[in-house]
Amino acid sequence: MRKNLVGYLFISPWLLGFFVFTLGPFISSVALSFTRWDIVSAPKLVGAANYRALITNDPLFWKSLWITLKYAACAVPIGVLAGVLLALLLNSKVRGIAVYRTILFLPSIVPAVASSVVFIWILNPQIGLINGLLKRVGVVGPAWLADTKLAFPSLVLMSLWGVGGSMVIYLAGLKDVPVYLYEAAIVDGAGPFTRMRKITLPMLTPVIFFNLVMGVIGAFQYFTQAFIMTSGGPEESTTFYALYLFNRAWRYMDMGYACAMAWILFLIIVVITAFLFRTQKKWVHYGG
Numbered sequence: 001m002r003k004n005l006v007g008y009l010f011i012s013p014w015l016l017g018f019f020v021f022t023l024g025p026f027i028s029s030v031a032l033s034f035t036r037w038d039i040v041s042a043p044k045l046v047g048a049a050n051y052r053a054l055i056t057n058d059p060l061f062w063k064s065l066w067i068t069l070k071y072a073a074c075a076v077p078i079g080v081l082a083g084v085l086l087a088l089l090l091n092s093k094v095r096g097i098a099v100y101r102t103i104l105f106l107p108s109i110v111p112a113v114a115s116s117v118v119f120i121w122i123l124n125p126q127i128g129l130i131n132g133l134l135k136r137v138g139v140v141g142p143a144w145l146a147d148t149k150l151a152f153p154s155l156v157l158m159s160l161w162g163v164g165g166s167m168v169i170y171l172a173g174l175k176d177v178p179v180y181l182y183e184a185a186i187v188d189g190a191g192p193f194t195r196m197r198k199i200t201l202p203m204l205t206p207v208i209f210f211n212l213v214m215g216v217i218g219a220f221q222y223f224t225q226a227f228i229m230t231s232g233g234p235e236e237s238t239t240f241y242a243l244y245l246f247n248r249a250w251r252y253m254d255m256g257y258a259c260a261m262a263w264i265l266f267l268i269i270v271v272i273t274a275f276l277f278r279t280q281k282k283w284v285h286y287g288g
Contacts, residue, residue, distance in 0.1 A: 033259035043256065050260035061261070063236060064244040065268075067152070071240065072219035075159040079215055080208060082163045087170030088196070101171070108165035116228040119158050120145070145230055148237045155225060155238060166211045173207035174200070202285045209284045213276055220269050241265060 008015075033050060035043035054061045090101050107115070122129045123144040131141030145151050177200060185195050223242040226232065232239035232247070245265070249258035 029259040029262060032256050033263050035256040037255040038253040039255060040253075046256070050257050051264075053257070054260055054264065060236065060239065060244060064239045064241045067237075067239060068220055068222065068241040071152070071156065071222060072216055074156045076212065076215040076219050078156065079159055079163055079166065080212055082160055083166035083170050083211065084201075084204070084208065086163065086167045087174055088200070090167070091171060091174045101168075105164040105168055108162040110162075112224040113228060115158075115161055116225045119161070119225075120229055123154055146234055148234050151230055151234060151238050155229070158225060166215075169211060170204065170207055173204050177203045205284045206286055209276075209280050213273060216272060216276065217269055220265060220272075 032043060034045060034047055036046050036050075037043035086104060090097060090104070121127070125131055125141060125143045125146065128141070128144070130144070134141040142150055144154050181199050181203070182195055185199060190198065221242050222240050223246065226238050226240050226243050227246070230238040232243050241261070242265075245258050245261045248254045248261060
């Protein structure tokens, strides 16, 4: 008992922080989602009015949810594919491979704010790098982030900037593939493409599944880049769910409404994650 007490005393700072800053607000947000609260005045109980307003009387709620779903459907598969391809390329034993791995990994540790500022310049229609290169070949570049048709695809393509983080995880997964499987396949006459399709990818599916789940969760919380680069524009074409939630909470001071949005987002993520876990039995291979 005394040993347990000493252990609890050592972890008490973390426990205190967890209960005060994580569990407490988590539970409080449930109650606040049934109120109308502007921070200044006391919360006023309104029942399920916030949820009814969201579902039946808020077009921007549905639009932001659709934009976020579309982003998850586009950016996550592209990120998984790019990460796997890079990992396969960088799994080769060539001279200077560590340098290439480092170069491709570095963007993933650059803060999102700094990356966003860099891409604002890269995609600038007047002085941006991309339009500057297009101008050299006689092409007038588009407005990118100021164009309703291109702002969203621009953010999707920008998501590839940090693919180096998942690439490192895929590389670790590739190192865990048993060598004897490749040796047996070579003896049986299997070529490189067959070995990749029959051995590498199946053995890598647990890692792909992990990155897929984390990518979906991250996509539904996509905020920083949209907030800094487009502020939801043009014409609300990049108003992601998390950005709209932030605006309701801090721009309009409608905390009860924002809490209701947060819980709907939480439930959506839980449902989609549960669905992904149900599907893993059909395509994820765990060795042994």
